[in-house]
Amino acid sequence: MYMSVKELVKDSMDKQTPISELMIQQEMAKNKASREEVWSTMERNLDVMEAAVKRGSEGNGVFSKTGLTGGEAVLLKKYREKGHTLSGDLMMEAVQNAIATNEVNASMGVVCATPTAGSTGTLPGVIFVIKKRLNLDHDQMVRFLFTAGAFGMVIANNAGIAGATGGCQAEVGSASAMGAAAAVEMAGGNAEQSAEALAMAISNLLGLVCDPVAGLVELPCVKRNAIGAGNALISADMALAGLTNKIPADEVISAMDKIGKDLPKALRETGQGGLAATPTGVNMKMRIFGKTVDVGDEN
Amino acid sequence: MSANYRSVFDIIGPVMIGPSSSHTAGAVAIGRAANRIFHAEPTEVVIHYYESFAQTHQGHGTDYAIISGILGFAPDDSRVPDAITIAKKRGIKVTFIEEDGDSPINHPNTAIIELRNADREVTVSGCSIGGGTIEIREIKMDGFDIKPKGPLPILLMQGQADDHHAMSAKLEKLTSINSEATYHAGDGILYEYDLENRLKNQDLDDLAKEHSKLVYL
Known part of the structure; x- marks a missing residue:
């Protein structure tokens, strides 16, 4: 099993084999599964992702029970139709898809957690726009997910992917890094460039805290996925242009792990710090659950 | 080192009902583990939450998630959000307790589940480590006090x-x-x-x- 980015990159470069293929082979070997079984499971996951993007952008959109989030993917869609976006239509489509997916998640709809439900919009944000940009076929999109998963496994096994242990950097940061690395492979970059994209994507989001208002996966989670998707595309472009992170990917992952351990409890998915502890955040929690936020003085 | 995440589908997946993979899908998984250990329908369920689970279980739907696991539902079962009502209709007494202290099994996403009926009582201590993946760190059943490594x-x-x-x-x-x-x-x-x-x-x-x-x- 690949336990470091270094091993993944070396094998891919030595064997002249894309990381998506290495991941498929590892999955077949570890779970004694056929290529067809592994492939079709990933296809089903892709279908779920596509359905969530579609659902969040249709009609008036979807809304959570609390009313804290919803309908904003549709606002973006309408805004894009006017053709005056500042950061370009592709970037805003990525943002729309990311937000649509997380709005579906917040409304208790069906999503594919990539790697977590809180960060579930980041990869869809990336994959469906690069599909258009690069004319990816169905098989290439499935491969995108295998590559993203290969890097995600290394991150998860070395640093973790839970907001409660590592903060949002471990969720949206990891998702963004997975998306960046996979986007590089789809654009024809090599494994070393994928690793650079991953390293840059995580480095850009290091220290991001998990401070959900009322403990709900809504504010600020939904829009953090917009940043996750945008950061993935930017990091992939930087890597494809030949930029490097200077600090190697495995060391960046290790830094993320250490930062997560240093974060106070209030900023690790307890809903007690950051935006959750603002006067407005506290009022929202009171309105929804009738409880005050215990901001406490211990970490 | 022992790897917790051994399949690409731990990372790309699970397909689940939102909103949280650790607090919803992972909670279903801890409940399912308790269901397999108890292997019968309980008459009473007591759930102790610690740390992040204690602070945010309401917002994440952890309560119905864990109960749906105890009832044997999958994370993407459409009955998941109605699990507590379903359990009560079946005559299962359900209690949730937000504990103040640190997790006895040393993880911020901890749930300790007590299940009982007229014949038997078991206690299952599980934690949700992220992305829907869980560990079971203690099981008390039939007089045994089992302490697995977790994964x-x-x-x-x-x-x-x-x-x-x-x-x-x-x-x-x-x-x-x-x-x-x-x-x-x-x-x-x-x-x-x-x-x-x-x-x-x-x-x-x-x-x-x-x-x-x-x-x-």
């Missing part, structure tokens, strides 16, 4: 030394055994096998034909 899959078997030798040999053919432990309660012996890979349903059915007291997590 799944785990197979538990009550039996004698002969059963153990037979089981080890069979498991070695299907996967590798990362570690084993033996527990005693009176005359009873329980064997724990921490496995590297998940067993296929067919293989599990074959094992269950020859060994009656198995719990697979």
